[in-house]
Amino acid sequence: MPRLRTPAALALLAGVAVFGLGAGLTANHFEAKGRLEKRAQALTGGDPVTGRAAIEQRPCGGCHQIPGVRGASGKVGPPLAAFAQRTYIGGRVNNAPENLILWLQDPHAIDPQSAMPPMGIGPREARDIAAYLYTLK
Template sequence: MKELVLGVCLVLGIGACSERPVVPMLGADADRGKDAIRRHGCVACHTIPGIAGPASNVGPPLAQVARRAYLGGVVPNLPSEMIRWLIDPPQVDPQTAMPAMGITEPEARDIAAYLYTLD
């Protein structure tokens, strides 16, 4: 029954559902993603569980990002959309304050894999 509820939540995009399914990210590595987050200085703007940094509040905290219905308030929270967002946020939403950080597609996959582990 739980699988049916989760499936309905995913299909309908209901943000009020308390759980989101874990999405496997083939070819991605959460540990490499954590390292990429450090290298790109993401903690300058975001508070990210498991990564030391200043008490940032420029961008939203990324705890439980996997449970959110939307990324940046504009695109569905799907791995493909998160990867696209990480590579070039202004292309996804020209009004965003988040700049393109030179993140490559493989790095974006790894970063997304790490962010989807945050509960």
């Protein structure tokens, strides 16, 4: 049986290959995102999906740029992209889950001079928000 090598056949094969590559990349993206979310949950005891929703309900985005959060384009506080890769929280304490959870609940307990106001965030919500922040790339 002869092989088809017409431009249309080659274009079809190229299309199938591109589709397959795209599907594979998409699957890898979702798998990596799932691993990252599970790691953040293990570190914080929180839920990153709930944390993102909590951030959207609060005025966090008025001061911070926060990837994945609608309207979070503030320029007062630091942008929170790649949060897990930062060394310090608020320039004061090591970036560790328990420190972040405490910071979210009461930043002035860690740094009385911090410009970040207390937001009335409780322990459960702080864990969820921390989980979301640790998923940011």
